[in-house]
Amino acid sequence: MTASTPNFPITPVLPQIRASLAAHPRLVLEAPPGAGKTTQVPLALLDAGWLAGQKIMMLEPRRIAARAAAQFMAQQLGEAVGDTVGYRIRFESKVGASTRIEVVTEGILTRLIQHDPELAGIGAIVFDEFHERHLAGDLGAVLALDVQGTLRPDLRLLAMSATLDGARIAQWLDAPRISSPGRSFPVRIEHPPARAQESVEHHVARITRQALEENEGDVLAFLPGRREIARTQMVLAQTLPSSLGSGQGVEVLALHGELSLAEQQAALAPPDAAHTRRVVLATNVAESSITLPGIRAVIDAGLAREPRFDPNSGFTRLETVAISQASADQRAGRAGRVAPGTAYRLWPQSRRLEPARKAEIAQAELSALALELAAWGVTAGSTAAMRWLDPPPAGALAQARELLVRLAALDADGRITALGRRMLELGASPRLAAAALRAPIALRALIADLLALMEARSPLRGAHARNDDFRIRLAALHAWRDRRGAVARGDVDTGSLAAIEQASKGWRRRLDVHTAASGVPDSHCVGELLLHAFPDRVARRDDNNPQRYTLANGRGARLHDDTALHGEPWLVALDLRHEHRDSLILAAAPLDPRALERDYPTQFTRERTLRWNDERAAAEAFEERRFGAIVLDRRSVPVQPQDALPALLGAVRARGIDALPWSEPARRLRARMLALRAWMPELALADVSDAALLASLDDWLAPYLQGKHRLDALAPEELSQALAARLDHEQRRLLDAQAPESLAVPSGQSRRLEYPEGEPPVLAVKLQELFGLADTPRVGGGRIPVTLHLLSPAGRPIQVTQDLRGFWERTYPEVKKELKGRYPRHPWPDDPWTATPTHRAKPRPR
Template sequence: MSVPPSFPITPLLPEIRAALAAQPRLVLEAPPGAGKTTQVPLALLDAPWLAGQKIVMLEPRRLAARAAAQFMAAQLGEPVGQTVGYRIRFESKVSVATRVEVVTEGILTRLIQADPELAGVGGIIFDEFHERHLAGDLGIALALDVQATLRPDLRLLLMSATLDGERIAAWLDAPRLTSPGRSFPVRIEHPPVRAQETPEHHLARTVRQALDDTDGDVLVFLPGRREIAQAQRVLEALLPSPGGRGVGGEGTGEARHSAPAVPSSAPAGAPSPAGRRESAHIDVVPLHGELSLTEQQHALAPAEPGTRRIVLATNVAESSITLPGIRSVIDSGLAREPRFDPNSGFTRLETVVISQASADQRAGRAGRVAAGVAYRLWPQSRRLERSRSAEIAQAELSGLALELAAWGVTATDGGGLAWLDPPPPGALAQGREMLQALDALDRDARITALGRRMLELGTSPRLAAAALRAPHEQRAVVADLLALLEARSPLRGTQARNDDLRVRLAALHAWRDRRGGAPRGEVDTGVLAAIEQASKGWRRRLDVRTAATGVPDSHAVGDLLAHAFPDRIAHCDGDDPRRYVLANGRGARLHEHTALLGEPWLVVTDLRLESRDSLVFSAAPLDPRTLERDFPAHFSRERTLRWNEQRGAAEAFEEHRFGAIVLSRHSVPVHPADALPAMLAAIRARGLDALPWSDHARRLRARMQAVHAWLPERDLPDVSDANLLATLEQWLAPYLHGKHRLDALGAEELSQALASLFDHSQRQLLDAQAPEQVVVPSGQSRRLEYAGAESPVLAVKLQELFGLADTPRVGGGRIPVTLHLLSPAGRPIQVTQDLRGFWERTYPEVKKELKGRYPRHPWPDDPWTAQATHRAKPRGS
């Protein structure tokens, strides 16, 4: 097959063919516009290793899959569906003659799961692999497993514009080829935002600058459809339509608009920098995945003669497709990327700041045909992350867990598959727990018959569970709910914050029944049109012939979605009508303008997690009889204990529950065996200060801490807070037996419990090495005050130590006592651990100062030999 020599990838095609003839894996790096997506598959069709089999090529987006298939088919002079076809969600154009099948990433997983030997497939191409979608990572992991075990002849080719090629080539044990592409210099500018300027007007002003400063078309990168529609409205105001035709009505998806070029912002009377540009007409064109096929084709086609285009695109234009005629790029620096949203339980698209690699790719679009300019709508000082992170590292993994279970993998480390970045074990375990709650996995994490049917349906496990458990007569409504929950809300205006999910369904039905005649401003008809298209696809998949219309039963939505969100079935708190308890034990609350006030039971589909009670964004009422019919295993009668903090006592109840929701409760007697765990838990929650410590018990514990620290070789019990709390069952529980209130434990019992930690020999050691008292030379016993591992303190009058030369020691002679030497009146004179030095150096000064103040107390010249005493001299002596 001859390939036109007009693509930068063309000189590299022989090397690509040779590399895949010699080994089964290859990594190809080529920049956008090099032609890799449309030229490489066709160049491989006559490869001997393919032997008449087909090539499956993965594209990360539906729009790119269609466009690639259409371009390749046009090169062959055939309609799509012959040699080249495509298969995406709800749409397929393939035939028995198809040799190159372009698919979106999830389709490959279905192909491999259905036929692990991939009969009739000779090679798989992973295009734009740098986007690192979860489905793509799973697809290559499964394909590598197939290649290693069943199909050593299978060829795998990873292609990307911005790969970490060295790392990926090492991971695959594959050679790496690089195409330089075709590019011209691109000047980078950062037009600053002006004071009080909205992002839309900052964009419009930059568009005007790009039209004035450059020839050709302008490509504007925006994060999503909503921002594209906002930009359309602003540009419509700046570009009056000569025929009365606007840029496109709200939500219509249309944005074709021919008008005279925007006037230059140059000073009055100044010559235009490009006079010929002012005579051109402007065609404002959106480009995103929700457009119709006709609108997508218009966006991808070259501009008509005498027309310049402003293409408002999502990141689908970043690398997956090629746009002709672009000379300038305006980059918002934002994109919609998949992120797991714990509030809704789904992975949704979230607006994020792009990586430096994406910014470079976007800028490169301006230099494909000639030198160009890239205008970045963020400060030049902003630093971007080097590259985007893999979705597998931050997504909810229940869908991945279900796929792995179907493949026979039950381990939480990814099961020995060759991952570039393995799934996080914690997230994978959480996904499996949810699948077990949905009955998709059994207790051993093996897939059930229901789980296999859920996989075949091709949606999230939650929604698949709801769809497959729905009665057949309700499946038309289920199709609508699947489409609604996977899309953003169509409600606008005063209805935008309506938290009753039934209102969205009613809006869809009203729009469907009136064929688009819904009240303007209350709904986004473009979103409704996209939801209707998705619903048609679900109806086909669920074998439903007619669409649902009218208003469904008041509980129908909640009853159906209970199977998707069994953990978010919610019951109203009797004391607060806006507060609910979820079956998973969390609390939730309705916002103050809720439409659901007074509903006793709800199924919550979207909420914002907060530290105490989550805020409900979307829910539907539920008939509790549905729970009795469909969820009998979730009901239980349990005897429970609760700690009453105010009373400091354990209380027992018998509760009737649905999950964690208490339906009824009545008090029952507390058994001593039941009370003990509650008391121990309360002590751990409140800390050791909750116990009745006496001075004696505190001193005992301090001595025990001291010898534990001073004599580590004796392996004495640790009485630190952490260890005492961890071992309550061993030392304290015997003294709590038969009690159900903390204040029933006496201080003497606590002392006994503490002392029980040391056996007889250890207590003897304690008394010898950390005595509670010492006898001083005066013959009196004086208390030692201990503070953990620090030196104990002996507070004693100076006269009671006459005749004692050296400081007393404890801890086997290792620890000198800290002496607090006191005056006859008990006031501090000196703190020391060196008694000998005190007698030699300090005592003479002390004697001189205090002898006159305390004349009735002895102040000998020689304290070494003087008689120690705790008394004053008799009067007259």
């Protein structure tokens, strides 16, 4: 076998890579963009002695890169793809009997390992661009490590990337590291700011024109998704001249994963005309592993679209997020492959990016991972035993397993079922696989269309873009198919429909269906088929609000104002946007509820429920028939004493301690207990703060609510008793002594003490009642001086003080002078120290 050997930066270290893998079964390779690692390393390993003629499997994260890598390696060997070098991607395979290098994507490596854990005939697995940390790559690596550690110690594993954390990966793999130099030219970094109110698309288009003027060669612009690429193409079509001042023509091309193979290859191929310059608008598929010839300028919007899963809502959404610094470096490096270039970064230079992108396993929905683990024999209790670089989040994994049980892919003990194994074989996401495999044979062609539509973005455009009736998408596909593409372009994206049709063909092959569906199915058919993918999102209309629905999982959802589904009593919600209160239904299909009785009879329950009626301040009991959390009918039943107590306690927890019927004596007792606990912590008095009382309702309040149905049936005296019961006999004695309810004053009267929270107690008393008292009274074991509110004979405040002695010495003479004439019938002695205290006026003379 003869191969051409162009000179790549990786070439000098290829012998070192071969030697390392001969001595050690694992290796980490760090090589910058343009080094040639993707295409040169597999070829260099083909005749290694340790490979012994076996295959090399290379996991490539993206389909575009997988095809391109296989084609380039085949060209070097002077062969066609499918001879020595081939590829396998979803719905497409080019391998033959002589294939020794297979470039595979997505879950194909996982399927190979699950089918044959010994990986017979495979001598090495290469994980390219491992820094992207796709879920399939992480899972494939974990399973491959398990195989290597148990069945195939001779299997070689190689992780390679331009920007991975080599030290961490090497420690995880217990592997040596090799670094390769790159071949790159200087790249000038600029940060051209956006103008006021300028959109991303207009910003990119403006800088594209600038880049064409300031640089030679072609321009590569990174945008977050297909929608932004299409908008930018429109702006460029309106603003970019058809030829530049030099007479060169300009061609604008898109590059993303939803394009046809021909369209992708057009972006990757050199321009047809020598005098044509190209502008390639790409998603992050162009970040690594593929070569775009002639790029001299990169425009980077700094954005990417990534899935984010929220375990609290159960929804996964594609979110537009800022890229990492590693991705920014990868993108900028594209400008320096063939000559010095320029990278225009469309964010402020002061902005700091995250060093590397987060692993997908930390933020994705994990039902597919959970099903693969179950097939591998990993249960909930043994997940941690696997050799993870980043383990799956426990909450998301538990929620994924609950979904799989609901889909009948796992049994109650978490073991994979026969249906679960068939779902894995099909290769769809667990939800869609469940729907496909439970569809009647006569409807398999239709379910193939639905799978393709569910996995794609909506093909609807124009006035139909916001149509939330999923059946309209199916109708558009069937109209396009039946009329051989003759559909109004303003209503649909015909390119999307072509891609959806290709995906549907792939699903038809897997489902062994030989003819395509056509026409208009029954109005409930789509909903009843997709019910098996989303049984937790069955939705019933609210009787009082026709736009609001309750989902079987207990959450709320609503239709938007321009909905096409208004009035539908039952729906299957297929796509939702999680919002604070009710999620917004973006796509749904109507459902006949009789299908629930037929297909999910065990999910119907009849149970007794309790709820709290705020208006009546009472517990109510009902017998309800439910599908999941959806109440189908309800009838009132008597409240049993044992049932009422949890409802009463729940009402207090929900409404707070103030919901209880506090009397003044009870409030004062609680204030005294709080005060003494703060003043004398050594007494270890019970905590009666709001938080503590709410946390211990079962202990102190429940015994006094037994047999009651209403909170106001609790007598105020019972609430005082419940509080007092928090103290033992000695603590109650100390409370009365150190935080008394009242104090005896020199007049012989007893005056109440008030206990404001967080402050010393307050004693309001007429001045004449304190004659003869020299010092301020104290409580709390003598630690806390009482705040005296000294009152006039009319009960009006004269002075607030904690220094009674100072008042008699300095302030009393002035008070006496001012008030003696106003209150002549009351005593105002010159010497208050020896005067007789009194709460009465002087007797009238006879």
